[in-house]
Amino acid sequence: MAVTPTAALVQTLNGIQFGFILFMIASGLTVILGILDVLNLAHGELFSIGAYTAIGVFGFIIGIVGPPGGGVVGTAVFVLAVLAAVLVTAAILLPVGTLFEAVFLRQIYDRDQVYQLVLTFALLLILLDVKKVIWGDSSIRTDAVYSAINTIPTSELVGLNYPTYNVFVILVGSVVVVGLFWFFERTKTGRIIRATAIDREMATAIGVSTDRVFTLVFALGAFLAGFAGAMAVPPTSATLEMGTNPLVLSFVVIVIGGLGSLRGAFVGALLVGVIRSWMITLYPPGEIAAPFAIMALILLVKPEGLFGTWGETA
Amino acid sequence: MPERVDRDGTPAYRFLGVEVTRREAAFLVIGVVFLFVIPDIAGLSDSLQLSVIHQGLLFGFAAVGLNLLLRHTKLTSFGHAAFFGTGAYATAVLARYAGVQSVGLLLLGAIAAATVMAAIIGVLSLRHTGLYFALLTLAFGQLLYAIALGQSALGGSDGLPIRPGPANQPLLFGTAFSPDVYQILTYYLTVVVILIGLFVMYRITQSPFRNALDAIGQERTRARFIGLPVRRYVWAAFVISGIYGGVAGGLYAVVRQYVRPEGTLFFLRSGDILFMAILGGFRTLAGPLIGGVVLVFLQDVGQDVTQYYDFLTGVVLLILVYGFPRGIVGSLRSGGIVNTRLNELRREPSVLSSWGRTAVQSIEQKVAESLTSLRIILFGVD
Numbered sequence: 054m055a056v057t058p059t060a061a062l063v064q065t066l067n068g069i070q071f072g073f074i075l076f077m078i079a080s081g082l083t084v085i086l087g088i089l090d091v092l093n094l095a096h097g098e099l100f101s102i103g104a105y106t107a108i109g110v111f112g113f114i115i116g117i118v119g120p121p122g123g124g125v126v127g128t129a130v131f132v133l134a135v136l137a138a139v140l141v142t143a144a145i146l147l148p149v150g151t152l153f154e155a156v157f158l159r160q161i162y163d164r165d166q167v168y169q170l171v172l173t174f175a176l177l178l179i180l181l182d183v184k185k186v187i188w189g190d191s192s193i194r195t196d197a198v199y200s201a202i203n204t205i206p207t208s209e210l211v212g213l214n215y216p217t218y219n220v221f222v223i224l225v226g227s228v229v230v231v232g233l234f235w236f237f238e239r240t241k242t243g244r245i246i247r248a249t250a251i252d253r254e255m256a257t258a259i260g261v262s263t264d265r266v267f268t269l270v271f272a273l274g275a276f277l278a279g280f281a282g283a284m285a286v287p288p289t290s291a292t293l294e295m296g297t298n299p300l301v302l303s304f305v306v307i308v309i310g311g312l313g314s315l316r317g318a319f320v321g322a323l324l325v326g327v328i329r330s331w332m333i334t335l336y337p338p339g340e341i342a343a344p345f346a347i348m349a350l351i352l353l354v355k356p357e358g359l360f361g362t363w364g365e366t367a
Numbered sequence: 368m369p370e371r372v373d374r375d376g377t378p379a380y381r382f383l384g385v386e387v388t389r390r391e392a393a394f395l396v397i398g399v400v401f402l403f404v405i406p407d408i409a410g411l412s413d414s415l416q417l418s419v420i421h422q423g424l425l426f427g428f429a430a431v432g433l434n435l436l437l438r439h440t441k442l443t444s445f446g447h448a449a450f451f452g453t454g455a456y457a458t459a460v461l462a463r464y465a466g467v468q469s470v471g472l473l474l475l476g477a478i479a480a481a482t483v484m485a486a487i488i489g490v491l492s493l494r495h496t497g498l499y500f501a502l503l504t505l506a507f508g509q510l511l512y513a514i515a516l517g518q519s520a521l522g523g524s525d526g527l528p529i530r531p532g533p534a535n536q537p538l539l540f541g542t543a544f545s546p547d548v549y550q551i552l553t554y555y556l557t558v559v560v561i562l563i564g565l566f567v568m569y570r571i572t573q574s575p576f577r578n579a580l581d582a583i584g585q586e587r588t589r590a591r592f593i594g595l596p597v598r599r600y601v602w603a604a605f606v607i608s609g610i611y612g613g614v615a616g617g618l619y620a621v622v623r624q625y626v627r628p629e630g631t632l633f634f635l636r637s638g639d640i641l642f643m644a645i646l647g648g649f650r651t652l653a654g655p656l657i658g659g660v661v662l663v664f665l666q667d668v669g670q671d672v673t674q675y676y677d678f679l680t681g682v683v684l685l686i687l688v689y690g691f692p693r694g695i696v697g698s699l700r701s702g703g704i705v706n707t708r709l710n711e712l713r714r715e716p717s718v719l720s721s722w723g724r725t726a727v728q729s730i731e732q733k734v735a736e737s738l739t740s741l742r743i744i745l746f747g748v749d
Contacts, residue, residue: 092498094638155737161688166497167443171645172688174638178681185675301509301634304502312499341513345506349491352503356494 072326073226079303081277087313097300098180103282150275311358427659432611439580446508452632454616459527481613526627648694
């Protein structure tokens with residue numbers, strides 16, 4: 054099969070879009086891992102809660118205002134809906150993250166790592182059924198809500214037929230990437246968090262409350278997962294099991310990038326996203342296996358991942 | 368014949384290299400007898416199904432293998448379903464494509480496949496420790512799941528039946544039995560395999576090899592300094608634990624006569640196997656087996672009672688983490704939390720009310736703490 058330049062470009066863009074979503078999930082996971090030294094198995098469930106919430110908010114707003122059409126009004130409705138979805142997701146996931154850290158995780162930092170795995174796995178199971186209670190166990194189709202969004206023309210301006218929603222995700226993803234790096238490099242809170250990650254005791258000695266930092270970081274991670282869910286859901290349907298694949302793929306991403314490295318997560322996510330997307334046209338059965346193959350390859354060459362570690366976990 | 372020896376001042380008996388005190392011997396006999404009479408007990412009650420216990424024992428057996436890594440080398444494998452699934456799928460492939468009918472040959476195939484798989488995954492993931500190792504094993508497990516799901520030769524998400532030959536089932540001793548008899552016979556086969564497996568594991572944990580693994584688990588660098596081939600030893604332990612998983616998977620396939628990716632390779636199964644070890648008590652030999660039966664039983668009963676059985680399992684795991692970190696067997700043993708508390712209660716029954724007060728107080732304290740944290744996050748001030 055001949056691959057035209059346009060098709061290749063579209064596939065690459067798809068890959069980048071998926072990569073950005075992966076980055077949003079993996080960044081939360083890697084920040085929690087780098088600072089709290091906890092692998093949060095419930096991260097995928099937080100992701101899917103974000104997705105379900107976003108669908109609900111979108112559906113609600115569109116039910117009131119009507120579907121977003123083309124033109125300025127349609128775009129405005131859409132932007133409004135997205136904003137509302139993000140706000141509601143934050144309103145739900147920040148407190149959830151806070152509670153998880155303050156109530157459950159804080160008690161067991163000094164125990165064997167395996168207990169943290171059991172704990173976050175228990176939370177995963179509990180969230181799974183909480184979702185079942187709230188949203189039922191049948192999948193929710195979302196294309197009816199979102200297909201209208203794609204009628205807003207964007208990429209046609211440059212002579213390319215590419216879904217508007219994907220363009221939007223890439224834009225939002227870029228903003229998140231820049232925002233996160235800015236937060237950790239330039240703001241005071243970000244520096245405090247990094248200091249805590251590098252040397253917990255020293256940070257305590259100079260007056261940082263590690264408890265609060267940990268809570269903040271977990272809440273931030275939970276929000277990032279939910280935000281990714283809110284951005285990721287449109288093209289497909291939402292199911293109860295939707296948390297699993299992103300969770301495992303973001304494991305792959307953070308292993309490729311190096312545990313706890315934000316830069317590594319970014320590079321890893323784009324790498325996995327693009328290569329996976331190319332596989333879909335070149336060799337379809339390889340789609341699922343490709344990320345794992347990249348991971349194995351990189352680990353053979355560079356066992357600590359592309360960018361090593363960020364925090365104190367050497 | 369049993370030979371009397373002295374173990375730390377208590378009289379003990381040594382037989383086939385196994386040293387037990389009288390108390391332990393009694394538990395052992397009760398345990399073995401119990402394993403053998405389960406089919407009869409299961410016949411008496413509707414809620415207690417043989418197949419459920421059987422499945423619990425099989426997953427628990429895989430957890431016994433995992434426990435070798437967890438207990439001594441302090442490595443947390445989160446992908447042990449890979450070996451369980453490899454064993455099960457090897458059995459299915461042999462039965463379907465090679466027409467192998469004998470249960471023994473099918474199990475040998477399962478063992479061979481699991482050994483190879485464990486050797487490969489071990490080489491790739493044992494360069495790392497800690498979370499990296501957990502993540503890597505999980506990723507490899509999920510890779511196998513993806514392969515089983517994607518290959519039409521392996522049946523995709525529908526899975527593969529194990530029905531070789533005209534008898535439509537694997538043959539025990541070259542004979543086909545009626546389904547009821549087959550179920551009970553495979554159960555006894557499982558019991559025998561489990562007893563052998565536990566015996567082998569006991570011998571391993573009494574050997575210098577175990578001491579080497581303990582040393583590696585405590586401090587790798589020092590272990591290397593005293594001349595232990597760390598990588599090779601850990602790899603050997605990994606392969607052994609993988610073989611246990613493979614045997615369990617092969618038996619599972621033979622018993623159920625059907626394998627699906629969801630039931631054998633999915634990462635939640637890996638989680639189950641890991642949590643069985645912890646639930647039963649990962650510092651004990653038979654704990655993982657008991658944890659396996661309890662967890663599977665819990666899920667089965669939960670499924671009957673409510674559709675929210677995951678929630679139930681989750682809550683049990685939470686209670687386990689906070690209340691009984693040594694697991695069921697570890698807590699019941701002398702010196703365990705249950706034993707200590709029972710003794711206190713026997714001496715002074717009024718201690719019960721003070722326990723209640725302490726529990727309520729600590730819960731109140733935690734709630735207050737978390738509310739404070741919430742306030743800080745939301746408003747930035749205390």
